[in-house]
Amino acid sequence: MADLLLIGDATDEMKARFREKFTIHTLYDAADPAAWMTEHGTKISYVATNGHDGVKPAYVEAMPNLKAISCYGVGYDSIDTAQAVSLGIPVTHTPNVLNAEVASTALLLILACYRNLLADEAHVRSGDWESKGNAPLSRSADNQTVGILGLGRIGQAIADKLAPFNSKIVYHSRNKKPVDYTYYDNLNEMAQACDVLVCITPGGAGTHNLVNEEVLNALGSKGTLINVSRGSVVDEQALIAALAEGRLGWAGLDVFATEPKVPAALRALSNVVLLPHVGSATEETRAAMGNLTVDNLLQHLKDGTVISPVPECAHL
Ligand code: NAP
Ligand code: 8YV
Numbered sequence: 001m002a003d004l005l006l007i008g009d010a011t012d013e014m015k016a017r018f019r020e021k022f023t024i025h026t027l028y029d030a031a032d033p034a035a036w037m038t039e040h041g042t043k044i045s046y047v048a049t050n051g052h053d054g055v056k057p058a059y060v061e062a063m064p065n066l067k068a069i070s071c072y073g074v075g076y077d078s079i080d081t082a083q084a085v086s087l088g089i090p091v092t093h094t095p096n097v098l099n100a101e102v103a104s105t106a107l108l109l110i111l112a113c114y115r116n117l118l119a120d121e122a123h124v125r126s127g128d129w130e131s132k133g134n135a136p137l138s139r140s141a142d143n144q145t146v147g148i149l150g151l152g153r154i155g156q157a158i159a160d161k162l163a164p165f166n167s168k169i170v171y172h173s174r175n176k177k178p179v180d181y182t183y184y185d186n187l188n189e190m191a192q193a194c195d196v197l198v199c200i201t202p203g204g205a206g207t208h209n210l211v212n213e214e215v216l217n218a219l220g221s222k223g224t225l226i227n228v229s230r231g232s233v234v235d236e237q238a239l240i241a242a243l244a245e246g247r248l249g250w251a252g253l254d255v256f257a258t259e260p261k262v263p264a265a266l267r268a269l270s271n272v273v274l275l276p277h278v279g280s281a282t283e284e285t286r287a288a289m290g291n292l293t294v295d296n297l298l299q300h301l302k303d304g305t306v307i308s309p310v311p312e313c314a315h316l
Contacts, residue, residue, distance in 0.1 A: 002301060004046040005063075008053035010072065014290040021301055022046065028053075037062040046070070046297050052259065052277075054078025060087070068300045071310075072293040073280070074098060074153075077204035077230060081312040090313045092296035092306045094289040096153055101285040103157035105278065106198055106228045109252025110162075112273040113224050114141035119270070142166055147194035149187065149210070150201030150229065151177050158198055170194055173201070187211075191218035196226060203230025213238040216248045224250040228279045231257040240265045243272060254279050 004022035006015075018024055025044065030036035041062030049055055051073030057080045060066060071079060071093045084091045112118060116138040122128075123135040143166050148155040151171040159169045159181065170182040172190045177183070184190035187210065191197055197219050201207045211225065211234040219225060225248060227234050236257040242248035244265070254275040256262050266272060280289060296306045309316065 002045045003043045004048060004297070005044045007047060007049035007055060007059075008072075010048060010293075011286065011290050013287065014048070014072070014294055017291075017294045018048070018297075021298060034058070046300070048072065048293055048297065049079070051075040051078060055080070057083050060084065060089070068092065068297060068306060070293045070296045070306075072289055075202055075230060076310050077202055077232075079310075081310055085312055085316065088316060090300070090306050090316045091310045092293075092308050092313075093310050094292045095308055097288040097292055098280040098285050099154050099157040100161075101282055102154045102200075102228055102279040103161045105254055105275070105280075106158045106200070106226055106252075107161050109226045109228070109254065109273055109275070110146075110196055110198075110224065111141050113226075113250040113252045114139045114144075118273060144168070144195040145170060145193060146196045146198060147171065147184070147190045148181075149173075149190075149197060149199045149233075150207075151179065151181070152200070154228075155198070155200045158200060167196075187215055188218045191215045191223070192220075194219070195222070196224045198226040199229040199233050201229050201233055203232045207233045209233070209235040209238075211235065211239075213242065216242040219248055221246055222249050224252065226252045228254045231255045231259060236263065236266070240269070243269050 001023045004018055005025045005027055007027045009028055027033050027036060037059050042064055044063045045065050045067045047055060047069045049071055051071060055069055060083055066089055069079060069084060069089060069091045074093050074095045076091060076093050079091055081091055120135050145168040146162055148159060148171040151173050170184060170190055170193060172184045172187045199211060216238055239251060243251055250271045252273040255277055259277055292308060296308060300306050
């Protein structure tokens with residue numbers, strides 16, 4: 001049996017499948033994870049983690065016999081891939097199996113912002129409907145210009161799911177894609193032109209605070225920001241100020257700068273819809289992600305190859 005380290009928790013189904021071929025060690029149960037790594041790191045040959053917990057570079061150094069890292073999630077900004085590549089360790093992730101789910105979450109946030117879902121629900125629950133009368137009118141989510149920041153696998157799924165809403169799709173990414181949507185090579189210009197800006201790039205240094213005060217001002221007082229990517233992509237303090245001062249209309253957020261901490265100033269605003277990073281969190285999608293996370297390591301154990309390496313590790 002090979003020794004597998006679980007850095008963050010895994011589902012019962014994943015653990016049951018892992019147990020068939022691996023001896024499982026759970027770092028999240030260790031009172032002092034760094035001390036545990038120093039004492040036991042040399043026996044670990046496989047790691048499973050998730051997009052939130054990642055793998056600390058010091059932990060990788062403490063595992064000289066590490067053969068592969070499998071991430072339960074498509075985003076891997078919390079894993080140092082340069083370090084892994086330099087050591088010849090493949091890193092895998094779970095692309096595609098969650099595209100539709102995360103796209104549904106983006107749509108849920110867009111609709112909740114446009115149609116005042118939370119305020120209207122509270123209107124019924126509080127008894128205000130009976131005592132004060134009808135709720136104020138909301139806005140139609142149909143016929144809007146939606147700017148996708150990061151037209152990749154999930155960005156395309158979001159564009160597809162918006163088709164019945166007759167949205168005009170525009171996008172910004174570093175490279176123009178072979179699609180019919182209007183391409184903006186400048187994010188500010190796209191923000192100026194759209195009603196909704198949906199962030200769905202990877203996190204990490206390359207996208208840090210890409211959505212800054214200037215972009216938020218360009219989106220404007222009638223604009224809606226949706227973030228289902230990583231909290232680091234949006235300047236959270238600039239976002240709070242723009243929403244509080246009415247320079248930005250609404251925001252629907254699934255991700256935050258320092259999860260699970262969400263600033264009180266953001267939680268106090270009425271023009272936001274806040275979700276606890278549940279973009280992919282349905283039983284069906286998490287089962288598919290879990291299976292791919294396990295399958296990658298089972299395949300590596302069998303023949304030294306993996307199914308879905310991150311692009312940086314594709315050549316290993
Ligand atoms: P993907 O297929 O790699 O797409 C990412 C897109 O972002 C690409 O089109 C890329 O195009 C663009 N991009 C990268 N860096 C950029 C930059 N600096 N400026 C502008 N555009 C940039 O990835 P995916 O599978 O769609 O996943 C995207 C991300 O969603 C993940 O990395 C993760 O952070 C997040 N996510 C969140 C949840 C959630 O629960 N909320 C769930 C799943 C995924 P170019 O290379 O041409 O720039
Ligand atoms: C997960 C995600 O919540 O796939 C991603 O990048 O953000 C989510 O699907 C995350 O990986 C933790 O498991």
